[in-house]
Amino acid sequence: MHxxxxxxxxxxxxxxxxxxxxxxxxxxxxxxxxxxxxxxxxEAADPDVVVDISEIDAIRGIEVTDDVVEIGAVTTYAELQDAARLRDAATAVAEAVSVIGDEQVRNRGTIGGNLAHPVRVSDLSAAIIASDATIVTVGPHSERRIAAADFFAPNPATDLAADELLTTVEIPASTGETGGAYVKQQSVTMRYSLLGVAARMTVEGDRVSAIRVAANGVTERGVGLEPVEDTLRGERLDGDTIETAASRALDGIDTEAMIDDDQASAAYRADLLPTYTEQALETAAERAGVDVPA
Structure with missing residues (x-):
């Protein structure tokens, strides 16, 4: 192709x-x-003009405060992977970028490019949703702040407009009682993710006070797993509670809309989802300081 x-x-x-x-x-x-x-x-794209934004310093870099993590849109995966404070403050995102592609991809690929042009198996989509991120965009006349769950929803009102620039991703910083995780199944032949699950959990005492769980590789775009969240919120954590919550991972998902391709059937992805959801929840709980009884 030329x-x-x-x-x-x-x-x-x-x-x-x-x-x-x-x-x-x-x-x-x-x-x-x-x-x-x-x-x-x-030849899937044939632009007359390409605008390179990679040298705009104002939208590059990572800033971590007590309350929020701010990531500039042209920050590369490698820069995110190497940021030690990100691993503590936004664990699911740090883990997701660390398993994207290979070293060459991570050296060049950017968080903003990934989010602005999401593919259906994008590792970052689940991690961004589970992290309660806000995506900041700027247009000719205004700035928009879009919740990640809305940004990835198939809703034209919240998609990135042609005259907008994604500038920043903001993530609430984790506290000592919050744990995050991202786990995935990778295609053996293509090295893309077949399916991934991200979780972020806050625990007060032995009860879950806040929980977000999301998956990629299930449908065309990253999706929150609200039935899993509803099952865990306010509950004491033990192995049975996590297993029960993970078993609801498919609830509310239209099985007819699940990805079915040469890499994995919809049925296989449906089998994987509860298992990887359970793994993500167990890891997030452990990182939140909870010793989950079997």
């Missing part, structure tokens, strides 16, 4: 990028290139 020609423009700031998008409404944004460049090579 990609066509296009005009390459490099944005110097967020405002400059927005101006370029106004001037070139059909332009494609380039950050790490792991979504756009393969699409151009395979």
């Amino acid at each position: 990609p066509g020609t296009y005009e390459y423009l490099s944005a110097e700031s967020v405002d400059h990028a927005l101006d370029l998008l106004v001037d070139h409404p059909d332009a494609e944004l380039l950050a790490g290139g792991h979504s756009l460049l393969p699409a151009i090579t395979n």
Whole structure:
């Protein structure tokens, strides 16, 4: 395949990028290139203009405070993987980025590019939803703050608009009583995730005070597992409670909408989901300081 020609423009700031998008409404944004460049090579995309935002320092980097983790959109997976404070403050996200692709992919791929062009097996989608993240976007006239669960929902009102730039991901920082985890099953042949589950749990005493669980690789986009959350919230943790909660992982999911492809059937994914949900919950509980009785 031979990609066509296009005009390459490099944005110097967020405002400059927005101006370029106004001037070139059909332009494609380039950050790490792991979504756009393969699409151009395979002729799935044929832009006339490409706007490179990878050199905008204002949307690169990680800042961790007592309350929130702020991640700039062009921060690479490798930078996230190497950030020691991220592993404590946003464990599920740190674990998800550490298992994306290989070293070469992690050196170039960016969190913003991943979220702006989510693939259905994206490790980050589950981790971002389970972490209660807020995705910040900027357009010509306003800023939007979008809850991750809404951002990934198939709702045109919350999708990233053509003239918007994803600038920041904000994640509530974990406390000492909060544990997170991300676990996945990887395709042996393609190295993509077949399915992944992320969990974030806060415990007060021996009861679950807050819980978020989400999965990727189940349907076309990352999905929260609310029946699992409802089963655990307010409950004392033990092996039976976690097993019961994990058994509800498929509740509310339209089995007709589950991914069924050459890598794994919908039935196989349905079998995997409760098992990986249980693993994520057990790990999150342990990291929240709970010794879960069998």
